[in-house]
Amino acid sequence: MNNFFDIYKNIVGLIIIISIVNINCSFSQQDPQFSQHMYNTQIINPAYAGSRGYFSLDLLSRTQWLNLEGAPRTTSFSIDTPIGEEERMGIGLSLVRDELGPSINNRINLDYSYSINFMFAKLTFGLKAGINQLNIDFSNLNIYDLSDPVSQNDIDDKIKPNFGLGLYFNTEKYYIGISVPNLLETNYFDEINFQNGFSSKISDKIHYYLIGGYVFELGSNLKIKPSTMFKIVDGSPLQWDASLNMLINNYVTLGVSYRLDSALSFLSGFQMSEKLFIGLGYDYSTTIIKDYNDGTYEIIFKIGLFNNKTIITPRFF
Numbered sequence: 001m002n003n004f005f006d007i008y009k010n011i012v013g014l015i016i017i018i019s020i021v022n023i024n025c026s027f028s029q030q031d032p033q034f035s036q037h038m039y040n041t042q043i044i045n046p047a048y049a050g051s052r053g054y055f056s057l058d059l060l061s062r063t064q065w066l067n068l069e070g071a072p073r074t075t076s077f078s079i080d081t082p083i084g085e086e087e088r089m090g091i092g093l094s095l096v097r098d099e100l101g102p103s104i105n106n107r108i109n110l111d112y113s114y115s116i117n118f119m120f121a122k123l124t125f126g127l128k129a130g131i132n133q134l135n136i137d138f139s140n141l142n143i144y145d146l147s148d149p150v151s152q153n154d155i156d157d158k159i160k161p162n163f164g165l166g167l168y169f170n171t172e173k174y175y176i177g178i179s180v181p182n183l184l185e186t187n188y189f190d191e192i193n194f195q196n197g198f199s200s201k202i203s204d205k206i207h208y209y210l211i212g213g214y215v216f217e218l219g220s221n222l223k224i225k226p227s228t229m230f231k232i233v234d235g236s237p238l239q240w241d242a243s244l245n246m247l248i249n250n251y252v253t254l255g256v257s258y259r260l261d262s263a264l265s266f267l268s269g270f271q272m273s274e275k276l277f278i279g280l281g282y283d284y285s286t287t288i289i290k291d292y293n294d295g296t297y298e299i300i301f302k303i304g305l306f307n308n309k310t311i312i313t314p315r316f317f
Helices: 002-020 288-292
Strands: 025-029 055-063 073-083 089-100 103-117 122-136 155-170 174-180 187-193 198-204 207-214 222-233 239-248 252-259 263-271 276-285 296-305
Touching: 089 122, 103 155, 276 288
Parallel strands: 025 198
Antiparallel strands: 055 073, 055 296, 073 089, 089 103, 103 122, 122 155, 155 174, 174 207, 187 198, 207 222, 222 239, 239 252, 252 263, 263 276, 276 296
């Protein structure tokens, strides 16, 4: 029975590899996926930089499909702070490392935002600029036929520029954001061999994001925040995430979310101090792949340096 199970795990692993490189067709590289995306919003929307009003550091590490060989592993780190006397501008730095099978994609970006203040709201424009680095080493795979043209086309430290835009509108109660974190549809690799009929293309596709949420205060010790995210990529199904988080006594955060036709997620988090939040997320797959892995985990660390400001209640978005 164990051997039978191992065979099926290998088959699923093969499906992941095929999703990286295909013969006689194109491969469009996807942006990294996070279930608790509301805890690293700056990664997808540069207009979020500086919006919280203090210097902050965010770390989110995701291990997808635990114990499935070649499954995605992603880590994001971002820092941001408001600048200027009126704090209308914000700057930030974001780093992402995304591993999938034999591929490693590293991204580093600078983020800049500028806000226009209204009576009870703020509209922020954001710019993102940086570089993407891609490596694919097929020697990390168990290749049956070494003459296969796929195995002879490694990608070594391919670096391409990145440029993105974002809008972020918020009040004390709700927010909505629209962003395109990478406007450049970049080709990392493009080869056609007419003799053997082999073709291969690896490129980035443009991703469009729409996020929104509202905070309901139910008494002095309970806040509930429904939120959503839509991700649109040409040639891929619409991704829709809907979540419901609650903050209890400004200390404990509990949440549940659903990704359409993909996963059900759960979150628990703790405001350890005025400056430190720690959270743990778990995804339960709703597709057949749930039979071949031990779930998906996300670990969240948020550190805020408040510049001597007194924070009565922590930010809930």
